[in-house]
Amino acid sequence: MGGNPALQAGLPLLAAPESGPAIDLDGRRISYTLQRSRRRRTISLLIDERGLRVAAPLKAPQQAIDDLLRAHAAWVIRKVHDWQQKRPPPLSWVAGEQIMLYGAPVTLEARAGIVLPQLDQDRLLFDPQLAPTVIECGVRGWLKRQALACFTRRCHDYSAQLQLPAPAVRLSNARTRWGSCHARGRISMNWRLVQAPAAWIDYVAAHEVAHLRQMNHSPAFWRTVEILVADYAERRAALRRDAHRYLLL
Numbered sequence: 001m002g003g004n005p006a007l008q009a010g011l012p013l014l015a016a017p018e019s020g021p022a023i024d025l026d027g028r029r030i031s032y033t034l035q036r037s038r039r040r041r042t043i044s045l046l047i048d049e050r051g052l053r054v055a056a057p058l059k060a061p062q063q064a065i066d067d068l069l070r071a072h073a074a075w076v077i078r079k080v081h082d083w084q085q086k087r088p089p090p091l092s093w094v095a096g097e098q099i100m101l102y103g104a105p106v107t108l109e110a111r112a113g114i115v116l117p118q119l120d121q122d123r124l125l126f127d128p129q130l131a132p133t134v135i136e137c138g139v140r141g142w143l144k145r146q147a148l149a150c151f152t153r154r155c156h157d158y159s160a161q162l163q164l165p166a167p168a169v170r171l172s173n174a175r176t177r178w179g180s181c182h183a184r185g186r187i188s189m190n191w192r193l194v195q196a197p198a199a200w201i202d203y204v205a206a207h208e209v210a211h212l213r214q215m216n217h218s219p220a221f222w223r224t225v226e227i228l229v230a231d232y233a234e235r236r237a238a239l240r241r242d243a244h245r246y247l248l249l
C-alpha cells in the first residue's frame with residue numbers, strides 16, 4: 001500500500017487461529033493466535049469463541065510460550081477440542097446448505113435455468129449442473145458484490161453527513177481487521193462483514209468514515225462516530241462478542 005503507516009487506522013478483527021502460529025502437543029497440531037503487548041508482564045492462555053489465544057509481553061521468547069503451552073497441554077487440548085465441536089462445519093456447497101447475509105440465513109437452492117447466483121427472498125439460486133467448487137466461487141463472488149455495493153452506500157451516506165468528499169471504498173480480505181482508512185481518503189472493509197447484521201456493518205462504516213476526519217482514536221474521533229451511530233458502543237461490543245456466529249465464510 002505504501003504511504004505512512006501512522007496515517008492508516010485499522011479496526012482489529014483478531015486473527016483467525018488457522019493463520020497464526022501452532023505447536024505440536026501430544027501429537028496434535030494446535031493453532032493459536034499470539035497477541036504481544038507492551039503492557040503485558042506475563043504470558044497467559046485463553047480460549048474463547050475465536051479459539052486459543054496466547055497473550056504475551058512484547059519480548060517474551062517463543063521458548064517461554066512453548067513451555068507454558070506444554071505445561072498446560074491437557075487443558076489446551078481439551079478446550080480446543082470443545083471449541084472445535086461448537087464451530088459450524090465447513091460448507092460442502094450443495095443445495096440445502098445455508099450462508100449468512102446481513103445476519104440472516106440464506107439457503108442455497110439449485111434451480112434449472114439460473115445462470116449466475118440469484119437471490120430469491122431467503123434463497124440463493126444457482127444452476128443445478130454446477131460442480132460444488134464452481135458454486136462456491138460463484139457464491140463468494142456474489143457475496144462480495146453485495147458487500148461492495150452495501151459498504152459503498154453506507155460510507156457515502158456517512159461521509160455526506162459529515163460533509164466530507166465521498167471516499168473510495170474497496171473490499172479487503174484481511175484476516176485481522178474489519179476495516180481500515182487510508183490517508184488519501186480510501187476506505188477498505190472486510191467483505192466477510194456482509195454476513196453480519198446491518199447494524200454492525202453501519203458501525204464499521206461509520207468508524208472508518210470518522211477516520212477521514214480524525215486519523216486516531218481520540219475522544220474527538222469517538223464523538224464523530226457518535227454523530228453517525230449514536231449507540232456505536234453497543235454495536236461495537238456486540239460485533240466483538242458475536243461476530244463469529246455469522247462468519248461462516
Ligand SMILES: [Zn+2]
Pocket residue numbers: 009010011207211216217
Ligand atoms: Zn479505528
